[in-house]
Amino acid sequence: MAESLTKEENILLTLINAFKNDEKEKLNHLGNISKSLIEVRKKVKEEMEKLPPQFNILNLIRRKNSEGRLLTYEPYNSNLLYQLLNIKKKNINFVKLFLEFMNGKFENNIDLNNIIWENVEAKNEYKNIDLLIRYKKYFAVIIENKIGYHDRDRQLEKYYNTMLEEGYGNNIYIIYLTPYRDNPSENSLPEEYYKKENGKLYGKFANIKHAEIGYWLEGILKRQEFSFLNNEEENSKYNYKLLKSALIQIIDNEKSISGESEEGEMTNPKIEKVLEKELFQKIKNEEGNIDDEELQEYIDIFSKALFSLKRKKFIQPYSKFTNEVAKELEKQSYKKGDAPYKDTYYICDDNHVIKHGCHWLGLGNVFLQADWDYEKSSAKYHFGICVEENDIEMKRKIKKLKTEIKNIFYYFEYHENNNDWIFDYNQNVESDNPKEIKKIAEVMIKLNELLKKEIK
Known part of the structure; x- marks a missing residue:
């Protein structure tokens, strides 16, 4: 016979279940709002099509920083x-x-x-x-x-x-x-x-x-x-x-x-209607008001959703570039494996990006990687040789091959480091030039073959 729960345990279990149901309800609201906003966006686009062309060159060009990368x-x-x-x-x-x-x-x-x-x-x-x-x-x-x-x-x-x-x-x-x-x-x-x-x-x-x-x-x-x-x-x-x-x-x-352009003026009232119908009406208390704490919880949820959308938008060009490099590796008979072994490559999935804030392709100890900077809301995209930071012996062996590595990097101005990235090159992903993609794949293969041959 199962042991009965104490009064305190029953109270705790009730609170846990209430919390789970509350979270589920909030996510359901978010889902309904998202569906409605997709419809709003579609209708606004249709209305904007009827207006004269809204052309702003500032939306099409961006300056580059001193390293030649596009500024966010x-x-x-x-x-x-x-x-x-x-x-x-x-x-x-x-x-x-x-x-x-x-x-x-x-x-x-x-x-x-x-x-x-x-x-x-x-x-x-x-x-x-x-x-x-x-x-x-x-x-x-x-x-x-x-x-x-x-x-x-x-x-x-x-x-x-x-x-x-x-x-x-x-x-x-x-x-x-x-x-x-x-x-x-x-x-x-x-x-x-x-x-x-x-x-x-x-x-x-x-x-x-x-x-x-x-x-x-x-x-x-x-x-x-x-x-x-x-x-x-x-x-x-x-x-x-x-x-x-x-x-x-x-x-x-x-x-x-600030959402106060002509398009914003069309969109904002429609968003207000969606929130009123799908959220505000559903979370009002008996007096017809909404608790500040309740509103703050939804603000937090929307902030997390906004952050995920921005990160998704930012990481997409890097993901596209990486997949193009992977295609070049496959042309040279390298197959995708379960991990970055010496004879197989591996691309991390979206869950890894969410959990660790980086997107990468690995071939042995050779990696092509975008590291997300949470403070600057930007990414560093680079490729080169990477080992565990504390693997001093492996670093020593690799640095003995500096001359050969430099020759392989001939096209790219690489950097020599003391951290886990021993030799790497900062890649500008502005252009997905096929020649650039092919050269990166060639360098990755040559670096991998050198390490396979010289380091046992």
Whole structure:
């Protein structure tokens, strides 16, 4: 006869089952919402087809960083704003206009009197700060641009301390730029810094949404003092057409980040209806309200779903490139196996990407791998020779083959390391050029054959 449960055990079992049912219900809601949103997206696309072409060149091009890799959207957008703030002409100075605009957001205004505007610096990625505007030691304005990614540990606090160490004292300001005017996490910048009257940044902190940048620029185009941007005669004489065109594109770009473009205006009300029907109506309490804790749980679920969608989007080009390399390996008689052995290759599955944050193809000790960087929301894609970090003996044997390895890498500028990646090359996945794919496969095969032959 089965032993009966104690009263406490029964209570615990009831709580566990209630928790399981609650989680199941939340996931069911998420599933229903997802199905409805797919229909919303389809209908909005059909409506957009009826409008004139919505063409924005900023959606089609991205700058490259110093290593030749495409920038992910967040640093690309910061770079765009950096270029804009460095237009400092006598008749139109964007850093001046921006600081005047932001002074309307700060309770403690920046002193903009007696400024020599051409000497105001706008810098990009200065000591990891997305954007920095400073003037001598008079003031420093930190701009942190967040588009969908989380703050790093003590991120804004560190930036503040960096400027403090550089001698800006009480004249440090922070702008937190996000799609929806979010606040920074408590872990990045404690609220006591900017919400308490005696806080270090009280009156010197502003959170604004990207759409506000768009509306600010829209206002500039309408101002009488900048009428030359719209005047055909002036445009023909001084050629302001490119600047005006760029401003129009940036306005659209900034609004769209906050979902306030024409497409966003069509989509948002439909999303509200879906949430009202599929979620809000179902989780209201007897008084017709929704508990804050309940809403926060759904916010957490949607945040996780958003993160998964972004990671899926980001990893796809790497996955495609890797599979093309695998096809080249198969042309050379290498078959897919259960692990990266000396005579078989192996590609990790999606579960490995989710659990470990990397996607790879292995052939013996030769790997082609994309490592996901959670802090920067980007990936490093590289290939080369990899062994266990603590396998000192294997590292020693492989490094003895340095000359032969260098000759095999002839086409690629490899790096020699002391960690688990002994020799590797950072691959740009922007182009899936068949010749590039074939060369990588050839190098991987030659490296693998060398190791098979020389290391027993």
